[in-house]
């Protein structure tokens with residue numbers, strides 16, 4: 001079994017085909033932006049950080065062999081292609097933020113007269129290549145901060161029971177994972193008694209992918225149906241819920257996999273801690289609240305069928321939003337690589353770091 005979702009070396013990109021997991025581990029080559037867009041749209045690769053990294057790397061492999069004699073052509077090409085990649089899936093903000101950052105970089109390099117077209121290309125490629133390492137470093141910091149935050153609520157040396165939803169692990173990121181990274185950190189501290197993962201209907205990221213990662217790492221784990229969460233909280237004394245995020249708004253409202261919102265409501269009812277684990281690349285400070293998040297609706301087929309087998313009555317229509325928004329008021333804390341924030345503290349942190357940058 002392999003857990004490396006993205007294999008990259010200069011000029012060559014391969015992704016583990018997540019449509020085939022867990023029965024087959026097969027890599028597919030992404031030769032350029034068209035392949036990258038399709039892999040994201042069709043969910044051969046998924047998970048907010050992995051989408052951004054694969055999107056940007058697909059552009060890197062495309063432009064790597066190209067020779068640019070003028071900087072304007074390079075700038076226009078990468079700008080157009082990055083905007084195209086952003087359109088592959090609308091809810092996760094990571095690809096959009098990465099595109100904005102890379103477009104600012106090429107604009108600055110274009111204006112810098114000391115930089116040639118070839119140097120501009122190399123600097124652009126190196127900015128993309130650093131995303132892989134940075135994501136893993138950030139995930140480890142998230143894992144450690146999240147484990148510490150959860151354990152701060154528990155008696156010394158006691159064991160914890162965690163519930164998670166969707167897949168936020170090595171398959172959804174460059175490695176280690178966000179919410180699953182917190183679970184990995186608790187496990188390495190020997191403080192994790194058990195983890196429960198939901199199936200995550202309709203696409204079954206929990207049953208197919210999270211379960212696969214937990215079995216791989218030999219983490220004590222049990223799979224539950226999405227509809228069992230209330231019963232689980234009553235019966236199994238869950239310490240905390242930890243989930244990932246596709247987009248966190250400035251006020252802490254969080255878009256994540258469909259079903260997250262109802263788990264948060266149930267957690268509130270049972271007095272269970274509810275944490276969101278996400279890197280700053282998932283925080284969208286351009287929107288004040290979750291009302292501004294566009295929710296992707298996926299094809300009916302993903303709901304009416306399991307693999308290619310139809311399970312829903314023929315003729316019934318399906319509503320298939322891929323994400324929902326959990327209000328900040330239901331969230332205990334947002335675990336990031338820079339520490340754990342109360343949902344209302346994100347704005348202040350952002351303001352302080354912008355003040356620092358501009359002082």
Ligand SMILES: CSC[C@@H](O)[C@@H](O)C(=O)COP(=O)(O)O
Nearest residue numbers: 046047048166168172244245257
């Ligand atoms: C670290 S991944 C965080 C989120 O992207 C994850 O929880 C999620 O909702 C993934 O949705 P998906 O539709 O599988 O891309």
